[in-house]
Amino acid sequence: MDIKPLNPFYTGIVIPDAFFCDRAEETESIINLIENGNNVVLKSQRRIGKSSLIHHIFLQKTILEGYNTLYLDLFGTKSCNDFHVAFQNKLLNAPFAHSTKLRRNFEQMVKGINISLGAVDPLTGRISLPSIGTTPSQIPRIPLEELFGYLEKTKKRNLVVFDEFQQIEYYPERMAAILRSHIQLMNNTKFIFSGSSKHMLNAMFMNRNQPFYKSSSNIDLDIIECGAYEQFVKNCFKQYGKSIETDAVRLVYKLFLGETAPMQETMNCVFAMTDKGATVGIPLIIKAVNVILDSKDESFRSLLNQIEKERTRNTLYCIAAQGIASNLTASVTMKRFGLDNASSVQNALIALQDDNNPIVRKLAKGTYIIDNRMFELWIAREGNYLDLKIDCADSRFERQRILECPPINPFTPKD
Template identity: 55%
Template structure:
């Protein structure tokens, strides 16, 4: 891909759309996705939070094999609550796509909006312009082109289309039976490939692999793993070198293990480490620790807020217990309950429920009876408040391998 004319002030990106030269690895995954699409497959792309699903898809979009031969559409349905929100988000994405610029469907829509907005009195008659309303803004007044027409339009474009529904598991939260509706359109499409991506692994697996589900076997499954330590190390060293700086291998591997290979937190840490490193200087593990401390202090208000919203002492104690244990199991054993002043097994169960993915989403169950804090930085913050941050640093590598081992055991067929 073409080089940027001006190098960025900081080469560590924390947005979804990353220029290719600052994007780490994912070569195999990129090839695999392109191969499947070229073969006519749809894909269901799964990975835990903040590993890099959305960025990978944007990276694939920029690849020549895709960019030159497909129209691409990225639809993030994370914030959608029902079929109408979904519809609006899909329509907005389609109508603002460059490839639909002069499409008839767009003109039809503009006249629909114009009349609706004239009625509502918020169409700018002076300039004659309408801006497309965004979701959450005026969803109920947004005129809708029937879904059938949106899919029909895609079916008749000159180039084939690649459509991504990001955070696809969200449709399972709708009151409507959206999966069945969508399937009826999608299965008839010959001109469009779909990528369904999301982080609720279990839910997506159920949606695509259970024979009683509408999307059963309609997409090739793909699990996105964390970046390898080798490729992330080489990547960081290259970017430091480009800026006339350097970083030790063990500084990168410390960040890698500390954050369990989670791309977002590693990138945030490297961004901060890079910013603090003077030109010509070499960053080491201590500099990474300083960067982590800076990230922790920036989150102070947010994390305090989260805690203050846990009015229930049992929840708070359970949260602290998991944060301090790191990988916590046997929470209802008498030793653990005594150590963390947890009253009784049923109140711990209650607290786990409330802290879990369906409610506050602060903790995650990684195996039967085994929990971790979802946001590793939050765990470190609690550790810092409890005076055991240093221990967390020392244990980071061992903990990384333990968690990987548990995950592998769970994923065995």
């Protein structure tokens, strides 16, 4: 029998089924697509739950029993070489590849050239492979062709996930074309390409001129529905002899715009602060949010310090204050927030949306928000208007949803 965790609100990406909220439909759709021979592109904004969903899928019976699974996070990889080493390490260390010729050959290669690759495990005699970032440049590489080729020969089928897949577009090589040449020939292995840059993934998979055009089925992961999250949270509290008011769960949901990561982080903290038999109300939620903001004080302060130009910082403060900010270059707005002129605001917006460290996200034409809601709340607290953000959480949520998923009203012919 599984041991009950001390806290049912997980903050990592591997979550036991019993504490995984919802996503039943998405799980079924993705498994169905894979079972029917399709590759999948899984997209969502940041912190919604892509990586956790992938690990959840790995734990489902069909996948657990029918597939070898391999998960590779490409965040931080910068070149084809980084990809190659990371993929090779993952594959050679995967339990299903342990006693294989591929692995033995690699160990022979390493011994042959006598380089230091870290420790040899005294129990198994196996060499522990270096993790990405610490890889010596001389590490022998099994050609990609052979690595992918190995996957085609395994008895069980394989499910390989490349998370943050859009990262390959930053490599100096034409990595998409290189990968396509291998992947398109594969039958025994299916792929999930996952990532948080919707526009880049759309460009990669929906653009006729791109190597991955139409190669995969698309799944857009939305926020968990409020009702489903409410049920989940109440049930988690109940299992431990605690309870939580509906309004309290709704405040967390609306305040964090339905984003799973900060909601779970807050619930984890609230749960830890609640005694058995007690009921959580809104005041405890606010207390927990403050505790979390305290814990992030140093990192948010340093994020702010990285922004050198005062104009850029003022633009950021302006967006934080407005929440959903538009008309940033209108003279009233610029005057109110001490912004110099329209072109310096435009430059600030470009700097704040840097692909490598996006602090601001464009929500719609001329409309911007701070990408990390927790950071926005922290700025609000520094400016003494956190209460206002909490009071307006409901209306902010509604406005953001409409802008994010605008209703479409196609013209209906009269007859």
